[in-house]
Amino acid sequence: MSGEYYSPEGEYLRRVLDRRHARREVAAAGWWSRRRALGRLRELEESDGLEAVAQRWARELLRTEIANAWARTSRHSNEWHPRLLERLPGLAEEAAAEAVLQAGDDELLHPLLTAAAAEQIARENVDRVRRVVDDPTIYLLRTTTPDGDPMVVLQHAASGLRGRFAVDPVDGLGDVFSKPYDIPSINPDNPHDDGNRWELYAGLGIGRRLYLAAAELHPHIRWRAGIQSPYAVPLRTRLHNADPYHWAGHCAWCSERRIIWREAGPAEFSEHPITPAPAAITPRLIEVTTSSR
Ligand SMILES: [Zn+2]
Numbered sequence: 001m002s003g004e005y006y007s008p009e010g011e012y013l014r015r016v017l018d019r020r021h022a023r024r025e026v027a028a029a030g031w032w033s034r035r036r037a038l039g040r041l042r043e044l045e046e047s048d049g050l051e052a053v054a055q056r057w058a059r060e061l062l063r064t065e066i067a068n069a070w071a072r073t074s075r076h077s078n079e080w081h082p083r084l085l086e087r088l089p090g091l092a093e094e095a096a097a098e099a100v101l102q103a104g105d106d107e108l109l110h111p112l113l114t115a116a117a118a119e120q121i122a123r124e125n126v127d128r129v130r131r132v133v134d135d136p137t138i139y140l141l142r143t144t145t146p147d148g149d150p151m152v153v154l155q156h157a158a159s160g161l162r163g164r165f166a167v168d169p170v171d172g173l174g175d176v177f178s179k180p181y182d183i184p185s186i187n188p189d190n191p192h193d194d195g196n197r198w199e200l201y202a203g204l205g206i207g208r209r210l211y212l213a214a215a216e217l218h219p220h221i222r223w224r225a226g227i228q229s230p231y232a233v234p235l236r237t238r239l240h241n242a243d244p245y246h247w248a249g250h251c252a253w254c255s256e257r258r259i260i261w262r263e264a265g266p267a268e269f270s271e272h273p274i275t276p277a278p279a280a281i282t283p284r285l286i287e288v289t290t291s292s293r
Pocket residue numbers: 240244250251252253254255272
């Protein structure tokens with residue numbers, strides 16, 4: 001209850017009801033109490049901050065609706081993927097129309113729920129996420145697995161996205177573990193980053209940068225697919241399509257030819273279609289010597 005009460009919607013509705021009440025008091029007042037009722041209404045109008053709260057609630061409505069409109073057209077894309085900008089102003093118009101429907105007959109909100117405002121919100125959010133994504137800093141920790149085998153941890157500084165990369169001593173294949181919330185932060189400036197905000201930055205190329213940086217540290221290793229989160233599947237497919245011998249991934253071309261990835265030599269991929277997938281931003285690797293906690 002208290003959460004809703006203090007949400008932008010709750011704050012807004014509370015003030016609307018207070019003013020409505022004050023106006024009713026004025027209308028119902030006799031001549032002897034009218035001046036006091038009017039005074040109370042004026043005081044509310046000057047000091048309750050209704051306009052600012054309406055702005056906040058309108059922005060929240062538009063933000064939600066533009067994210068919804070984008071999700072309807074591009075399922076599984078990042079919420080603020082830069083490609084969203086290519087769909088403006090269409091998405092903004094859709095979002096504003098939806099927000100107006102939700103506002104019903106609210107005359108204070110309607111003028112705020114414009115496509116121009118929705119577009120502005122979309123651009124702000126895309127920029128905010130892009131600033132995080134464009135940060136080139138990646139921390140590197142050389143450590144060992146619980147069994148004492150070498151392992152590296154890579155963590156993108158700004159987003160907290162991270163992965164563990166180890167080579168299986170038995171078969172020599174590389175393994176990737178990339179659940180950020182299972183890997184303690186190695187960022188010396190943010191040792192308590194628990195990685196729980198990873199979804200905000202998934203699907204924007206940071207994972208690819210981490211995987212490619214790990215591969216560069218282990219130039220002769222082939223990386224098996226193992227168990228993948230749904231978010232890692234498209235990433236693995238891209239890596240496989242760029243370098244099928246070194247990266248396992250779901251692949252129609254390989255399954256049609258019944259290629260068993262782990263047993264296949266480089267020659268079996270010689271005719272494989274290749275789509276390069278270089279890191280969009282050259283990483284700046286900073287080696288740290290200890291996990292932060
Ligand atoms: Zn393939």
